[in-house]
Amino acid sequence: MSESNGAARQGFGLPRPGGPSSRAAVKDKPGTGAGEPPADRLADDDTIDLSAERISAAVDVVLDSLDAELVGLAPVKTRVREIADLLLVDRVRERFGLAAERPNLHMCFTGNPGTGKTTVALRMAGLLHRLGYIRRDRVVSVTRDDLVGQYVGHTAPKTKEVLKRAMGGVLFIDEAYYLYRAENERDYGGESIEILLQYMENNRDDLVVILAGYADRMDDFFASNPGMSSRIAHHLDFPDYALEELEAIGTLMLEQQRYRMSPGAVSVFRDYLELRMTQPRFANARSVRNALERARLRHASRLARGAGRVGKDDLMRLEPADFESSRVFG
Numbered sequence: 085m086s087e088s089n090g091a092a093r094q095g096f097g098l099p100r101p102g103g104p105s106s107r108a109a110v111k112d113k114p115g116t117g118a119g120e121p122p123a124d125r126l127a128d129d130d131t132i133d134l135s136a137e138r139i140s141a142a143v144d145v146v147l148d149s150l151d152a153e154l155v156g157l158a159p160v161k162t163r164v165r166e167i168a169d170l171l172l173v174d175r176v177r178e179r180f181g182l183a184a185e186r187p188n189l190h191m192c193f194t195g196n197p198g199t200g201k202t203t204v205a206l207r208m209a210g211l212l213h214r215l216g217y218i219r220r221d222r223v224v225s226v227t228r229d230d231l232v233g234q235y236v237g238h239t240a241p242k243t244k245e246v247l248k249r250a251m252g253g254v255l256f257i258d259e260a261y262y263l264y265r266a267e268n269e270r271d272y273g274g275e276s277i278e279i280l281l282q283y284m285e286n287n288r289d290d291l292v293v294i295l296a297g298y299a300d301r302m303d304d305f306f307a308s309n310p311g312m313s314s315r316i317a318h319h320l321d322f323p324d325y326a327l328e329e330l331e332a333i334g335t336l337m338l339e340q341q342r343y344r345m346s347p348g349a350v351s352v353f354r355d356y357l358e359l360r361m362t363q364p365r366f367a368n369a370r371s372v373r374n375a376l377e378r379a380r381l382r383h384a385s386r387l388a389r390g391a392g393r394v395g396k397d398d399l400m401r402l403e404p405a406d407f408e409s410s411r412v413f414g
């Protein structure tokens with residue numbers, strides 16, 4: 085199990101938006117319970133500047149960084165924007181006294197390895213937090229082993245402990261289908277699922293569950309667990325990246341690490357990706373990251389073992405040789 089705090093990780097120093105109209109904020113304050121109008125309640129004939137609301141919630145900081153730091157993923161980004169719009173309008177409606185039921189925001193991310201599911205899940209917490217939907221910009225990431233016990237009586241306390249930690253933020257369950265083993269009816273996974281379902285229904289104003297995994301297995305999982313399927317409001321599919329996208333991801337990763345490729349290296353890297361995509365265990369953006377890490381190793385050896393002086397440019401520039409000795413070409 086791991087926890088990550090988005091605000092700290094992304095270095096956002098902005099104050100918590102929302103003000104008194106934010107549901108989560110209201111919730112934290114004693115004495116302003118349900119039923120009382122928010123302090124900044126608007127009159128029926130008031131109007132409100134939605135773009136100013138967007139700015140005050142700093143939603144675009146998160147959406148723009150999603151755009152800038154993640155290549156491609158257009159359908160995912162569109163859906164994330166739609167969710168942000170809904171929550172923003174919801175907040176404003178509330179100030180006019182038009183409170184509706186809180187939208188269900190449990191989600192399922194499907195896609196092949198390295199398509200960005202975990203990365204987007206971590207960002208989602210930041211966004212939902214800014215929009216006042218969750219109290220904490222925090223993701224608790226778990227897999228089956230964190231939820232399911234090995235002996236009678238172990239599963240319920242384990243699952244509840246995880247839920248307690250995740251409350252107020254996002255619970256991310258990776259490879260969620262391992263929770264359920266159809267072939268073993270004495271498996272404790274089912275017990276864990278029952279508890280999750282209860283919490284997803286009863287605590288949905290204080291917890292967002294994101295399930296992730298490969299599409300076909302997830303389909304099987306939902307077919308065997310219709311209760312889970314019906315509690316998921318948003319299914320987001322993460323497509324495999326095209327060659328051009330993988331190249332762009334590589335360039336972006338290098339920029340972030342203050343490296344770049346010589347023109348010759350750009351072309352060899354493209355050949356590398358084209359081959360790598362057809363080989364076993366290809367993992368989209370993760371394979372790009374791994375390839376670049378190995379290229380950095382070779383670059384370092386090349387410089388460290390070479391004779392002579394090096395400058396800043398040498399320290400930043402990857403050359404064809406840093407890719408060519410890869411096994412992928414072998």
Ligand SMILES: Nc1ncnc2c1ncn2[C@@H]1O[C@H](COP(=O)(O)OP(=O)(O)OP(=O)(O)O)[C@@H](O)[C@H]1O
Binds near residue numbers: 156198199333369
């Ligand atoms: N669209 C993208 N643009 C830039 N970098 C990306 C993109 N998608 C993924 N990455 C990077 O690729 C790596 C793998 O992504 P991530 O861990 O989110 O994939 P995943 O879908 O969760 O994979 P898995 O199914 O194996 O868990 C991360 O380092 C992430 O930063």
Ligand SMILES: [Mg+2]
Binds near residue numbers: 201202203258
């Ligand atoms: Mg992942």
